[in-house]
Amino acid sequence: MKYTRYDLRRRKKESSKIFVFFGMIIITAVIVGTILAKIIFNGNIVPKKSIAPINNSSIQNSKEEGLSFIFVQCGFYAKKENAEEVRNQLKERYNTFYLIDNDKIRVGVYFGTAEEAxxxxxxxxxxGINNLKITFQVAKKDLCTSEIGEMVSGYLQILHKLEEKDVKSVKTSEFKAWTNSxxxxxxSENIEVFREFKKNINELPEEISRENxxxxxxxxxxxxNPFKVR
Incomplete structure (x- = not known):
């Protein structure tokens, strides 16, 4: 009887090649499936290096940035007549006002946001008019300090409304009620500033006009003033 002689080593090699081949197919399928899933559900694939790590200190800094206010002045004088001269030159085109700083006078034309300033x-x-911008930064480092910034912001909105041509007066009752809330x-290290400012707002008349x-x-x-950026 004839018989066939099998080469067992050859069969093992062939089997190994088959397993490797199917293994490569499975790995490729998994990779392609993952990529397609990201495209379908996310719209694109974001490389890992493009994702910025969370920085706790940057989060803290953003919380403490607070509100900025800019004062635009066109002169700082020891004598009132000098301040008056500049104010007379500007008052036809700008809303001018005096700020008393100790024994000197600042001629102002704007107090508000950085963009408008x-x-x-x-x-x-x-x-050709000389001017200077003075920045005040109220950081959100505690409750009262944050609220001081919000109170200033609300107050300035009322004053800017008064500077509009057709507005003769603005009521303050809502602003007072909000402040008292x-x-x-x-x-807070600024608790006394907060209380003094709150008191000043409560003492405002029920309606204020340009005279105020x-x-x-x-x-x-x-x-x-304590928040002036030096």
Missing amino acids: DKLSKQLTTE LKEDSK LEGCYNAIFKVL
Whole structure:
């Protein structure tokens, strides 16, 4: 009887090749499936290196940035007549006011946001009028300090409304009610500033007009002075 002789080593080699081949197919299928899933569900594939790590210190800094306010002035004088001369030159085109700083006078044309202050400063420079921007930064480091920034922001919105041509007066009752709803933090380093500012706002008349502008701006300047960026 004839018989066939099998080469067992050859069969083992062939079997190994088959297993490797099917293994490669499975791995390739998994990779392709993963890529397609990302495209379908995420819309694109983001390389890992493009994802910025979470930085706890940057989060903390963003919380403490707070609110910035800019005062645009066109002169700082020891003599009132000098301040008056500059104010007379500007009052036809700009909403001018005095800020009393100890025994000197600052001639102001704007108090508010950085964006508007930059526009106005550039306009003044184009017209050949010397001007200076003073920055105040109220950081959100505790409850009362944060609320001081919000109170200043609300106050300035009222004053800017008054500077519009068709507005003769603005009621203050809502602003007062909101201010009185703010909570105190007795541990805040600015608690006294907070209380003094709150008191000043409560003493405002029920309606303020342009005649009140200068006094209001001076109240805000007094509150913000400790937050001046040196």
